Amino acid sequence: MSDFDSNPFADPDLNNPFKDPSVTQVTRNVPPGLDEYNPFSDSRTEHALTQAELVKRQEELERKAAELDRREREMQSLNQQAGRKNNWPPLPENFPVGPCFYQDFSVDIPVEFQKTVKIMYYLWMFHTVTLFLNIFGCLAWFYIDATRGVDFGLSILWFLLFTPCSFVCWYRPLYRAFRSDSSFRFFVFFFVYICQFAVHVLQAAGFQRWGNCGWISSLTGLNKSIPVGIMMIIIAALFTASAVISLVMFKKVHGLYRTTGASFEKAQQEFATGVMSNKTVQTAAANATSTAATSAAQNVFKGNRM
Template identity: 65%
Template structure:
């Protein structure tokens, strides 16, 4: 019983459990591992340092080039057209801006012109451009850039050039008729009528159809548009007759030119050139007639407006007002005398 009643913790071998050899060995191992982890530095590893310190060896015969990254995909197709579209839009905006600036400058110039005219007391006639010492002065004021709106200036300039071409053709017709009269004295009537047509149709064409179309675009007058259309249709018919060239009518047209060609080749060739001028004049006149008629339809003019403008113009005329006043006073006096 004494053996079982003894206290095992009082034995000297088991008095301190941490002095067990296995526990001490485990403690030493853990301490060594902890010390090794604390002192470990991967950047100072001897193997890594040796690898980095040695230069890289390149195989002989292999050229060394810098690495170049190549795109694996092509750029999208829509990128270039989109850039072109953007450039085209920018150029269109620049063109519009330049056009607006030009119109603004034109309006500014016209405003300054009108102000200067108001200060100077009115506009002075400047057409025809005659010398100052000439006994007869200019009869009209003619300035397309001042009187005509910007959108119609080109058309009015073309009509003015057409009138100058009309005058030059009549002058050439006069020369051709003179040549024909020189080779054949029996055609003196044609030469005399050619002089008459030049002296008559040159000023009449300016007053009867060019000035109406000039005033129509200047003031948007329906009455002047209708006056131009009526006179210009007659003028177009005259051009056709002159290009035909009936003998005895004073026009070097195709018939007259062929007749003169049998008499004299040089005079006949000159008359053929005049006939070609009359034909070209008729064709260009027809084109400009259509062009003016197209613009007329866009201005809002009408026959009713032409009637109103005519009535207003007649009633506002001082001569008509004076005649109406005289007629009214005469009728009133007659009625008063009858009552007396």
């Protein structure tokens, strides 16, 4: 009876499944490095980084979508109000002449280009202020040297000429190029702005009898009067700053232009489309066609009679 009274499950090795020979054989042959591998350590970190990046991208997309929705609603509201009203230059309502242009960076310019266009606008204002100060610098130079009347007169002319022309000839083409992604307007801007940069360099140089308080004129005025010379040197520094900033922004705009997919071929197509859609050109073409057809009919009629 002793054999029947013994407990076959009392043996601890028999109840432990990890003491089974098949299991112990596998655990003895564990590949090196596998016992140190933690499948939850790096994966959790990578997963957190990936999720954070996705959240960041999602927020950026939502921000752009909200900006586009806001611009679309503003455009719709403007269209409902019988079109956009010109708001630049900001003039009083009782002024006899009204604004000539419409300008709103948040409505017209895409978000990624707004900063660049604003800097170009501030650069135009900076150059305008410099030309205005140049008048007083040439006036002071004329005060200490009576032979500098030509420079004083030209300084007034340059202020009256370059202020509106620079706005219309290079700033507005740039504004409209970024607004409508126009290759043709980009080419107009680049062509005019190269000339504008040359003007900045000449103004910074300050040749005598050119109406600019540049470095050459400043050193000449410094020999006559130290206060006037210092005033002219400050204006020369402003002209130099305009030239340097203009070169930097030219490179920046050119880099942005290349990312927009613009090209010379697109500029040619836009120009041809704009010319053919012009009512004056269409009228002239229709008149020329009508005249040619009438002349051909008359020649045929005369030939038949002969």
